[in-house]
Amino acid sequence: MTVSRVKGCKGKHFRLKRLGAFKATFGAKHAQMRIRRPRADGFYLGRFAFSGTQFIRAGVDPNPVYLVVENHRLGFAGQFPACS
Numbered sequence: 001m002t003v004s005r006v007k008g009c010k011g012k013h014f015r016l017k018r019l020g021a022f023k024a025t026f027g028a029k030h031a032q033m034r035i036r037r038p039r040a041d042g043f044y045l046g047r048f049a050f051s052g053t054q055f056i057r058a059g060v061d062p063n064p065v066y067l068v069v070e071n072h073r074l075g076f077a078g079q080f081p082a083c084s
Contacts, residue, residue, distance in 0.1 A: 001033065003067070006043040009083035016045060037074045043081065044069065 001024065004016035024033035038044060046065035052058030068077040 001035070001065070002047045002049070003035070003038070004045050004047075005038065005040070006045060006081075012083050014045065014083060019044070035074065037072070038069050041069050041071075043067070043077060 002021045003019045005019055007015040007017050009015065019038055020036070022033060022035050024031060044067040046067055048061040048065070050056070050059055050061075066077040066080045068075060068080075
């Protein structure tokens with residue numbers, strides 16, 4: 001998962017600053033991911049990429065994960081600002 005901070009808007013697109021990439025392990029019944037919480041409050045985008053196996057092709061999820069950091073807590077964003 002690659003995490004980027006939303007710095008603002010440029011037209012209808014977000015201006016992003018990449019913070020880092022984080023690895024995860026996936027099993028048949030569970031998934032485990034460790035993410036270091038970003039220091040600054042604000043909105044973040046996460047993008048999942050899968051390296052693939054012999055049965056499943058590698059790829060990137062086209063839908064980003066909307067995250068927010070408030071009061072030193074990382075969570076899913078209920079509302080996310082839109083660029084117009």
